[in-house]
Amino acid sequence: MAGSLDGSYDIGGQSDDSYLFEKLRVEPIYDAFRCPLTKQVMRDPVALENGRTFEREAIEKWFRECRESGRKPICPLTLSELRSMELNPSVGLRNTIEEWNARNETAQLDMAHRSLSPGSQETESDILQALKFVQHLCQKKGSNKHVIRNAELTPMVVHMLNNSSRRVRCKALETLNK
Known part of the structure; x- marks a missing residue:
């Protein structure tokens, strides 16, 4: 999990070309579209109990690493302990990102x-x-x-x-x- 708080948390997502095309966007990338862990545009955004939103794959990896290291689950942004690891799909955000991608x-x-x-x-x-x-x-x-x-x-x-x-x-x- 080291390095994940500085934005270098990698889930094996986008290729160099994807990054290049992301830079060519006509409409800017809104901060709310980026996963705080991967710094990439989310495809499957989910919210934690505290309302913080992450890419599903990235936060699942975060929780798995917490479990494997014997630590209680914490929010990677606030570092506060979470009572639940339940992930709530952020359908509205996902739809907005999809529309933005289409434009x-x-x-x-x-x-x-x-x-x-x-x-x-x-x-x-x-x-x-x-x-x-x-x-x-x-x-x-x-x-x-x-x-x-x-x-x-x-x-x-x-x-x-x-x-x-x-x-x-x-x-x-x-x-x-x-």
């Missing part, structure tokens, strides 16, 4: 569309970033491939196979393979 993904899709459009004056770096985002979206959820097709990004990615940059061509091919 940001839509805005990021628009940015990718602009970057990959034929005749675009975007830099190689912008094009590579757009291709990485398309890959990230495909890997995040299978149904996102349908979203990418509807946004007409597939023909744009195919068009990138003709780009003068070898890096862009390779990334486009890699993207189509996802």
Whole structure:
């Protein structure tokens, strides 16, 4: 549990690319969306008896480590002892985070569309970033491939196979393979 109070508590969550796309958010990340233990946006927020909210997986790991070390369960923020380890789903917060994610993904899709459009004056770096985002979206959820097709990004990615940059061509091919 050492190090968990300084924000370095790792549950094996997001990849480097996820972190990169988190930084590209159009709408800012609200502090209430971040787990105090992992410092990452929560997917399954739960509240303790004292009202503090955490990512389910992170707080379960915290409680497990308390148990394994023979200590009574405490709140990692207040360090106060808890009477119960009951976790109450924070449905409202989860729904708000999901809506926020959807708005940001839509805005990021628009940015990718602009970057990959034929005749675009975007830099190689912008094009590579757009291709990485398309890959990230495909890997995040299978149904996102349908979203990418509807946004007409597939023909744009195919068009990138003709780009003068070898890096862009390779990334486009890699993207189509996802």
